[in-house]
Amino acid sequence: MPQTVFAPWENPEEKPLIQFKNVTKRFGTFTAIDNLTQDIYEREFFALLGPSGCGKTTxxxxxxxxxxxxxxxxxLAGQDMANVPPNERAVNMMFQSYALFPHLSVWENIAFGLKRMKMSKGEIDTRxxxxxxxxxxxxxxxRKPHQISGGQRQRVALxxxxxxxxxxxxxxxPLGALDKKLRQDTQFELMDIQEKTGTTFVIVTHDQEEAMTVASRVAVMDEGKIIQVATPDKIYEEPNSRYVADFIGDVNIIEGTARKVGEDGYDIAWAEGQEPFHAKTNRELSDGQKAYIAIRPEKIAVAAEKPEGAYNSIKGKIVDIAYIGNMSTYHVEIPGGLMIKAQTANTRRLARRGFTWEDEVWLSWTLTAGSVLEE
Structure with missing residues (x-):
C-alpha cells in the first residue's frame, strides 16, 4: 500500500493542535515576538530555526x-492557554541544561514524574x-548523573x-551537548520516538542541519517574525527571500536586473558586458526590477571546456579549494570579481585532483537550478 504523505497543514478540515493568533511579546521596549500567527498540527515535528535572539525560545x-x-x-487543542499554569498543561519541556536530580539514579530520574502521577509500580517499571x-x-x-557523560545526561533528560x-x-x-556522530544518531532516534509515541514535538535549534533532518516543517525566524514556514525540501529548494536562502545551507546569491523572456523565463543582467544569466520562476517580475538568483553550490557543474548547450555558463579561475572528504568545494572568481562556490561529489578516490588552484574552468547550471528572489 502506498504510504500517505503526512501534511495536515494542507488539509483545511484539520484542526491545529497549537494556534498562535497575532501574538506579540514585549520585554520593556524590546519586542521579542512581533504579531505572530502560526498553526502547528498534531503529530508534527515542528522546528523553530533562527539565530540567537530571533524569538524562538520566547x-x-x-x-x-x-x-x-x-x-x-x-x-492548545482549542483551549486558550492564557490562565493555565505550566503544571496544568499537557506539555513537557526539555531544557538546554539537563536539570536532573543529582542524588537520584538514572532510573529514578526517569521515574520521578511517573510516581507523581500515581502510576502503579508495574506501569512505572514498564515505562x-x-x-x-x-x-x-x-x-x-x-548510575547517578555525575557518573555518566554529558551526552548520556542529555538522553536521560529526554x-x-x-x-x-x-x-x-x-x-x-536538545542535542547541543552531544558530539557530531552521537548527535546524528540521536536525531534519528528522536524521529523514531516521536513517530512511535505520536507526540507533537516542537524543537528550537540554530542548527539548520538538525532542523532539516528531523522536522516535518521548519519555521525560519528573524527578529520576532517567521520569515518562511515550509517542509525542509521547500525551504532549501524554494526559499522565499535572500535571508532564508542564505540561512539554510551554502548558497551563491547573484544580484542583477530582470527582463522577462517567454512565459516564465527571465534574463538576469548581472555585469556590464556579460551575457545575462537565464532563469525560470513563477514570480512576476517587472522589466528592470532588481532581482537575485540564489544557486546552491552542488547545482553548479565545473568543467575544463565550455559545455555544449548549457543555458548558463561562465568562465572563471579557481581561487580556493576545500576538500571535505565526500565532496570538494571550488571557490571560483568570475568576471567583475564575483566569487562563486561550486561543489562536486568525490565519487572515487582521489588519485589526482581534476582541478587545482589557478586553473581556468567553466561553471554551468540549468534554467531551474537557481531560485529567483526579489528581496
Whole structure:
C-alpha cells in the first residue's frame, strides 16, 4: 500500500493542535515576538530555526506557560492557554541544561514524574524500561548523573520528558551537548520516538542541519517574525527571500536586473558586458526590477571546456579549494570579481585532483537550478 504523505497543514478540515493568533511579546521596549500567527498540527515535528535572539525560545516559553503573551492568544487543542499554569498543561519541556536530580539514579530520574502521577509500580517499571531502551541507557540505569557523560545526561533528560507521554514536547536545543556522530544518531532516534509515541514535538535549534533532518516543517525566524514556514525540501529548494536562502545551507546569491523572456523565463543582467544569466520562476517580475538568483553550490557543474548547450555558463579561475572528504568545494572568481562556490561529489578516490588552484574552468547550471528572489 502506498504510504500517505503526512501534511495536515494542507488539509483545511484539520484542526491545529497549537494556534498562535497575532501574538506579540514585549520585554520593556524590546519586542521579542512581533504579531505572530502560526498553526502547528498534531503529530508534527515542528522546528523553530533562527539565530540567537530571533524569538524562538520566547515562543517556546510561552507555549510552556513560563511567559505570557503581551497581546494575542495561544490555543492548545482549542483551549486558550492564557490562565493555565505550566503544571496544568499537557506539555513537557526539555531544557538546554539537563536539570536532573543529582542524588537520584538514572532510573529514578526517569521515574520521578511517573510516581507523581500515581502510576502503579508495574506501569512505572514498564515505562522506564521502554524509555531506557529508546535512549540506549539500559546499562546506566543505576548510575547517578555525575557518573555518566554529558551526552548520556542529555538522553536521560529526554527519556524523563517523554516518560509522561505529554501531548506536546518542547525541546530547547536538545542535542547541543552531544558530539557530531552521537548527535546524528540521536536525531534519528528522536524521529523514531516521536513517530512511535505520536507526540507533537516542537524543537528550537540554530542548527539548520538538525532542523532539516528531523522536522516535518521548519519555521525560519528573524527578529520576532517567521520569515518562511515550509517542509525542509521547500525551504532549501524554494526559499522565499535572500535571508532564508542564505540561512539554510551554502548558497551563491547573484544580484542583477530582470527582463522577462517567454512565459516564465527571465534574463538576469548581472555585469556590464556579460551575457545575462537565464532563469525560470513563477514570480512576476517587472522589466528592470532588481532581482537575485540564489544557486546552491552542488547545482553548479565545473568543467575544463565550455559545455555544449548549457543555458548558463561562465568562465572563471579557481581561487580556493576545500576538500571535505565526500565532496570538494571550488571557490571560483568570475568576471567583475564575483566569487562563486561550486561543489562536486568525490565519487572515487582521489588519485589526482581534476582541478587545482589557478586553473581556468567553466561553471554551468540549468534554467531551474537557481531560485529567483526579489528581496
Amino acid at each position: 515562543m517556546m516559553r510561552m507555549l510552556a506557560g513560563f511567559e505570557q503573551p503581551t497581546e494575542g492568544q495561544i490555543l 522506564v524500561h521502554e524509555m531506557l531502551r529508546l535512549t540506549r541507557l539500559e546499562r546506566f540505569a543505576r 527519556a524523563r520528558s517523554l516518560a509522561r507521554a505529554p501531548k506536546l514536547l518542547l525541546l530547547d536545543e
